[in-house]
Amino acid sequence: EVQLVESGGGLVQPGGSLRLSCAASGFTFSSYWMHWVRQAPGKGLVWVSRVSNGGSATNYADSVRGRFTISRDNAKNTVYLQMNSLRAEDTAVYYCVRNMVQGAIVDFDPWGQGTLVTVSS
Amino acid sequence: QTVVTQEPSLTVSPGGTVTLTCASSTGAVTSDSYPNWFQQKPGQAPRALIYSTSNRHSWTPARFSGSLLGGKAALTLSGVQPEDEAEYFCLLYYPAAQPWVFGGGTKLTVL
Numbered sequence: 001e002v003q004l005v006e007s008g009g010g011l012v013q014p015g016g017s018l019r020l021s022c023a024a025s026g027f028t029f030s031s032y033w034m035h036w037v038r039q040a041p042g043k044g045l046v047w048v049s050r051v052s053n054g055g056s057a058t059n060y061a062d063s064v065r066g067r068f069t070i071s072r073d074n075a076k077n078t079v080y081l082q083m084n085s086l087r088a089e090d091t092a093v094y095y096c097v098r099n100m101v102q103g104a105i106v107d108f109d110p111w112g113q114g115t116l117v118t119v120s121s
Numbered sequence: 122q123t124v125v126t127q128e129p130s131l132t133v134s135p136g137g138t139v140t141l142t143c144a145s146s147t148g149a150v151t152s153d154s155y156p157n158w159f160q161q162k163p164g165q166a167p168r169a170l171i172y173s174t175s176n177r178h179s180w181t182p183a184r185f186s187g188s189l190l191g192g193k194a195a196l197t198l199s200g201v202q203p204e205d206e207a208e209y210f211c212l213l214y215y216p217a218a219q220p221w222v223f224g225g226g227t228k229l230t231v232l
Binding site: 047060 | 178208210222225
């Protein structure tokens with residue numbers, strides 16, 4: 001079964017740091033781009049970051065660039081999101097998502113169950 | 122900053138047809154934007170419905186169809202069922218430093 005399981009969320013003070021992990025199973029992890037998407041309470045989905053299948057290419061949303069770092073360990077089938085200088089507006093459920101890119105076919109599935117990050121003093 | 126716009130809310134009667142749209146602030150949405158559509162029900166993670174404009178996943182009911190319509194991406198539900206009540210999000214690609222942008226979501230009510 002193809003599965004993504006996030007972990008590492010929790011309560012952190014403004015200005016603090018947190019590292020999220022997303023463990024993948026059931027597929028050849030190193031063949032896929034991986035993304036992080038977040039959703040603030042009661043709000044919509046916001047794309048956060050992506051990493052290429054080999055890990056050499058990364059992109060970030062303007063709102064997190066310079067504070068967040070995405071990385072992956074293909075030997076451990078895990079993608080990470082290091083979040084520094086956290087702000088109250090970073091409070092959200094963070095989802096990791098698998099991204100298949102095959103010519104004109106681009107899809108985002110599956111999604112993990114999400115991990116809640118709360119930034120508050 | 123690129124903005125992707127969806128109808129905030131729509132209401133449809135059971136058995137009816139409704140079209141949700143996804144517009145880009147940069148101009149017409151094309152297949153090169155690889156439009157993806159997702160369904161999210163309260164308390165659940167999003168679920169993929171449509172990829173690359175019009176392709177259904179194996180679990181996506183045939184009553185859901187994706188297309189390009191009048192310069193926008195569109196998701197049409199035909200023969201709406203009560204279980205289709207949910208929030209729907211589109212996702213578009215841009216060849217830029219921030220390559221993917223979600224729409225604000227459409228809350229669909231079946232009434």
